Amino acid sequence: MKIFDNFYIYLWQGRDNNCNACLLAGVLKGGRHLLVDPGHVRTPSYREPGLEKLAREIGRDGLDYSSVGLVIVTHGHPDHCEAAAVLQRETGALVAMHRADEEMFQMLGGRADIYLQEGTLELANGSKTGLEIFHSPGHSPGHVTIYWPSRKALIAGDCIFYRSTGRTDLPGGSHQALRDSIERMSRLDVECLLCGHPYGHPGFIRGREEVRENFELILSYL
């Protein structure tokens, strides 16, 4: 689903657990794409073909998923990065993630080509796309969120959902770190918030007020 310009989001609508994905089309040399959180290849319980569905939806938007040149995984849990290992092998896409989560990705047969840390990420294909990477631990030690300042968009992974947050009871999780991460995110100027999962809501929040209310509600009980 196209949100604006070259920004597409793919909200998971299956029965099983899988993540929302998004794609910035044609932002790399040669018109290649950036894909964030490709999710499961197949979901664990119902064996739904996550990657196949994602590829089909990308195709419906007139894009080719084999042209993905860079995959960013917000964290190393399989429901976000399992398919990244496949894309890496099959399309030669580079995979970028925080070093602290790489071990989990390695267990799925992947390997980080690029380590992400706090800082800027510039993508260029004639025109430039400037993104900011935030290290936002809590749900996992190496969780990152991606902020697109010029479009006021935040790709939040499992840091924040609609009226809830990512769990902190998994290995490396930390309630305090998650709270700190969310507090930092809440200070950004955000009009589009893509959450990592569609829990009780599609997981895409639009509008500055709606995003602010969501942060306020969550921070009030964290």
Add this chain to the structure above:
Amino acid sequence: MGDEGIKSALEIAMERISGLPELTPEEIAEQKEKEFRPLGEALASKYMQGVIAETEIPAEIARHAGEPGEIVRRAFVAFLCRSVRPDDPGAAVRALNGLCRLAGDAEGLREKTTTAWSRILDDFQKRKDKILLECEATEMEKLGSLGISGSALRPNMADNESLKNELDALRRSCEPELEKLRAVLLESLLGG
């Protein structure tokens, strides 16, 4: 068949042994070396892993007296000398401390070797950092050519072939100085 025709396994074995030629002194020495060198190496390995404390080394070595003791000591020293490498400074310092502890004049040996070791390590680290920066810069250029850049990126250099080759060459280039240091250690601990 009479009783005299039946031999025990021990008797058969003894007969066979008596038929063997005498071992030469070199062969006996080689056998002893084979028997006791692994003990020295195992002791050194235990020390390097932290199973044996530095203070326990002299007593552990002294448990083997005479010629076997000499072999154990030599193997222990050789193992630790091999561990004095700048690519693992923690292990190298532990090895050096262990070797100094074994020397009669521990402080004297420490004084003799500290300067040389610090110079080797310092030189290695500076050149290693430079190589790392250069190889990372090359990888960043490659990413740039794909349209990917920024301060958030650090290339994963773990399997980088050119980095591996450069570091191998660096290690080799340190060997002559390391050999000099090892020679000082061997001279002090084994008398040549």
